[in-house]
Amino acid sequence: MPSMEVAQFCSASRVVIVAGKGGVGKTTVTATLATAAARTGASVLIVEVEGKSGLTTAFGCEPLRYEECEVGAGIRARTLTPDQALLEYLEDRGLRRFSRRLTNSGALDVVSTAVPGMREILVLGKVKGLERAAAADLIIIDAPAAGHAVSFLMSPRGLIDAVRIGPIRTQAEDVIALLSDPARCRVILVTLPEETPVNELVDTAYALEDRVGIKLGPIVVNGWFPDAPEPSQAVARDAAILGLALGEDEAARLDAAAAFRHERHLRQRLQVERLAERLPLAQIQLPFLFDEIGPAQLETLADHLKESVAAIPGGAES
Helix, strand or coil, X not given: CCECCHHHHHCCCCEEEEEECCCCCHXXXXXXXXXXXXXXXXXXXXXXXXXXXXXXXXXXXXXXXXXXEEEECCEEEEECCHHHHHHXXXXXXXXXXXXXXXXXXXXXXXXXXXXXXXXXXXXXXXXXXXXXXCCCCEEEEEEEEHHHHHHHXXXXXXXXXXXXXXXXXXXXHHHHHHHCCCCCEEEEEEECCCHHHHHHHHHHHHHHHHHHCXXXXXXXXEEECCCCCCHHHHHHHHHHHHCCCCCHHHHHHHHHHHHHHHHHHHHHHHHHHHHHHHCCCCEEEEXXXXXXXXXXXXXXXXXXXXXXXXXXXXXXXX
């Protein structure tokens, strides 16, 4: 079968929501996907919804604001909070003075407590507006951690049950239409090749498909250690490369280090095989990098993303 191109992968839907357990590197994957998409000539908008993203370090840019700013060639980014989304919504309808009083008084907190899902629908409604306005060829959402991501994306259906008529219900219906259309939106889940993150990803995947009705894209396995030779082979190879004559102690220590690396690789391979059995989706592997993630590292990861995507048969991205 023909392989998949990065341009095809990045254009499969206009909105991509990147989610995963805290600590698996979903923000790094967000930045990597944006970098790879921008290389194809696509315009990219990253939307950060938690307010504590590592995107500033990854792109080497100033802290993100509600207003869009350029963080890389062809890549823009912004934050999106419920208060800011509500302000913009009301101001667009000529209610600027009222909107300021509403947020300054803390009334939004009262409303969101009385109507669960209100805060989330403000954010998702803004994302829907950006998608409809074609704000970019690809809009990437750096979503909350996995457990919160499910409730975040479930909020429109909860509001449908709670609100029978009016603009809030209309907004919820529009957001559901966005989330359930695979040409408009899909979720890419991120994990590490470890038991706990894999377990949580599987649970999140089924919750998103069954309860939200959203299409899942390929799984990104982040922090992947490359294949390692058998320990004795590793020691002999490395010594030959360095031109070293190793004593017994040095050889034993190197052999132990190689054995540890080899065992780690076997454990992570076991986890990705288990993941494939429980969740039959294509997998994209990104390597573990020892350096802090910055612009140069994003370029490296984007290269690996391109190679991994090319290994996916065309049309079989999920």
